[in-house]
Amino acid sequence: MRTILKAENLKKVYRVGRVDVHALRGVSLEVQEGEFLAIMGPSGCGKSTMLHLLGGLLTPTEGRIIIDDEDLTAASDAKRTDIRRRKIGFVFQRFNLFPTLTAEGNLRLAERIHDDGGDDPERRREVLRLLRLEDKMHHKPTELSGGEQQRVALARAVVTHPAIVLADEPTGNLDTENSAIVLNMFQELNYRFNQTIIMITHNPEAAAMCRRIVQMRDGLIVEPPGGVQM
Amino acid sequence: MDSLVTANIRQRPVRSLVSAAGVALGVALVMLFTGLARGMSDEMHRRSSNVLAEIIFTRPGSMELTSSMTNLSVKYVERLQAIEGVESAVPVIRYVSQGGKGFGFEQIEGVDWEPFSRMNNIALIEGRAPAANDEIVIDTTKAQNGNYKPGGVLQLFGGKPYRVVGIYAPESGARIKMSLAAMQDALESPGKCTYILVKCKQGYDQVAVAKNIDASPTTSGNKIQFTRDVFVNIEKSIPYLNVFLRVLVGLAAVVSALVVMLAMYTTITERTREIGILKAMGASRGYIISEIEKEAILISLLGLVAGFIAAFIAGILVQRLYGLSFEIAWSWALAAAAIGLLGGALGALYPAMRAANLDPVSALAYE
Ligand SMILES: Nc1ncnc2c1ncn2[C@@H]1O[C@H](COP(=O)(O)OP(=O)(O)O)[C@@H](O)[C@H]1O
Ligand SMILES: [Mg+2]
Numbered sequence: 001m002r003t004i005l006k007a008e009n010l011k012k013v014y015r016v017g018r019v020d021v022h023a024l025r026g027v028s029l030e031v032q033e034g035e036f037l038a039i040m041g042p043s044g045c046g047k048s049t050m051l052h053l054l055g056g057l058l059t060p061t062e063g064r065i066i067i068d069d070e071d072l073t074a075a076s077d078a079k080r081t082d083i084r085r086r087k088i089g090f091v092f093q094r095f096n097l098f099p100t101l102t103a104e105g106n107l108r109l110a111e112r113i114h115d116d117g118g119d120d121p122e123r124r125r126e127v128l129r130l131l132r133l134e135d136k137m138h139h140k141p142t143e144l145s146g147g148e149q150q151r152v153a154l155a156r157a158v159v160t161h162p163a164i165v166l167a168d169e170p171t172g173n174l175d176t177e178n179s180a181i182v183l184n185m186f187q188e189l190n191y192r193f194n195q196t197i198i199m200i201t202h203n204p205e206a207a208a209m210c211r212r213i214v215q216m217r218d219g220l221i222v223e224p225p226g227g228v229q230m
Numbered sequence: 231m232d233s234l235v236t237a238n239i240r241q242r243p244v245r246s247l248v249s250a251a252g253v254a255l256g257v258a259l260v261m262l263f264t265g266l267a268r269g270m271s272d273e274m275h276r277r278s279s280n281v282l283a284e285i286i287f288t289r290p291g292s293m294e295l296t297s298s299m300t301n302l303s304v305k306y307v308e309r310l311q312a313i314e315g316v317e318s319a320v321p322v323i324r325y326v327s328q329g330g331k332g333f334g335f336e337q338i339e340g341v342d343w344e345p346f347s348r349m350n351n352i353a354l355i356e357g358r359a360p361a362a363n364d365e366i367v368i369d370t371t372k373a374q375n376g377n378y379k380p381g382g383v384l385q386l387f388g389g390k391p392y393r394v395v396g397i398y399a400p401e402s403g404a405r406i407k408m409s410l411a412a413m414q415d416a417l418e419s420p421g422k423c424t425y426i427l428v429k430c431k432q433g434y435d436q437v438a439v440a441k442n443i444d445a446s447p448t449t450s451g452n453k454i455q456f457t458r459d460v461f462v463n464i465e466k467s468i469p470y471l472n473v474f475l476r477v478l479v480g481l482a483a484v485v486s487a488l489v490v491m492l493a494m495y496t497t498i499t500e501r502t503r504e505i506g507i508l509k510a511m512g513a514s515r516g517y518i519i520s521e522i523e524k525e526a527i528l529i530s531l532l533g534l535v536a537g538f539i540a541a542f543i544a545g546i547l548v549q550r551l552y553g554l555s556f557e558i559a560w561s562w563a564l565a566a567a568a569i570g571l572l573g574g575a576l577g578a579l580y581p582a583m584r585a586a587n588l589d590p591v592s593a594l595a596y597e
Binding site: 098 | 508
């Protein structure tokens, strides 16, 4: 097993006017290649902040992040964007598909950004088969159900072979049935492609599918320092 | 073509069309004005090249093509004819009036038909020479554009009716001519003319003849110009035409830039979250700027094509309806194209940079 992500003593302070909000107070985390990890905790405890830091959308006030042997915290803004492009796939609660593009267009856009022009039809076919999206490719997001939209978003995140998928409450906008389908697909991706996934969730059933759960509270990981191993 | 770019253009068809129309307006204005200026000067050149007199004799002071002064006494005709090397001297009154339909300007000449037509080798192909004070002859182009025939009536000098009695060819100088006496009468300047055309005898050099005129005590002290010089510089003789055209091109560029800037600015505000998504997907600043620039350039390109088509149609209409010449000046067309595209690209630059500089997390949270 190989360590694919290492976060050391992450702190994040937001300045709101004259007030400092300590969103993260020193979080350390190690994730191995192929892990499916859940982050749980009450609202406002710093989960999203943590995920944004790991994906290079934010910079920590203190601490270090190494992703797939690259130091994210030492990198320039442009370099961080580049690492994100090559190594990270984001999935959000609100799907965040491009509404003007079809499912296919959304996937192609990801491929184009990832790797100027060179797409991998084999990978795309595999991903679409796994997520059972083959017949949805020519639909616009508004013509798809929430569950289908989230599957397209998931496909878009993994079609470019990211080292890590970062998902922020991916089932937060879905009903029970669709949540189960989407969670199943996360599990499939993890199992078939050995895809490393870090998923924030409020849903205990979702967390139960993960091999490891990390609990956060008030900007800290509380239970246990390494996370619960299932 | 990039699907996000074209999808965005199609997503907001009204915005895309309005901004393309803004670019088109600038481009069409440039094309139309330069086309008309070129057409006008080409036409004048063609007409003036049928003036066979080598020398134009006027009072001191510059002879503007647009002037309608009648300050030269026709007594000079006899004096000029007495000078060595002069074959004939023909007085001309030129009057420039606001065009009949309020656009452009129209020239009328008063000449004694017989000596003028002999000097310049023009002939009546229909009807007869003007005699009475309310009679005129016109050239074939004027007859065709206005659909005039002998017997038809034209209003000149702000509403006075004149009867067409003849049609001549080829075109030479003003398209409408009446007798010198009729013109003197209309302008209330008996015994006066605007200039005198001087034709040299065969075997005489025009420069030598000009020197003779200048040296003779009866004619010295006046302005002597060579026809070839006067008509070569027609574009220069319409005062500030080129300055005007340059200002117009500059304004067109500003209009294109502003319209595209506004369009792209509203677009990126509307698509803030999409820009956040692009950033989350790892799109670089350069990628985001180039996407927005591509969209702006595509819109400008649409505007450019529309502007060319609009200018072309407007040019033909102006030609048909007003009898003005319109000739596309390709060098200006190139300038208009460059300006439409450059204006669009530059206008989009600021919104594009703003988009590229957005903070990804707050962009993703944007409602
Ligand atoms: N951009 C921001 N500016 C100021 N405070 C913020 C900002 N983003 C998050 N916070 C604060 O940081 C804390 C952690 O937020 P967040 O990471 O979104 O928590 P969670 O995802 O666990 O609900 C909260 O108190 C929140 O109000
Ligand atoms: Mg959150």
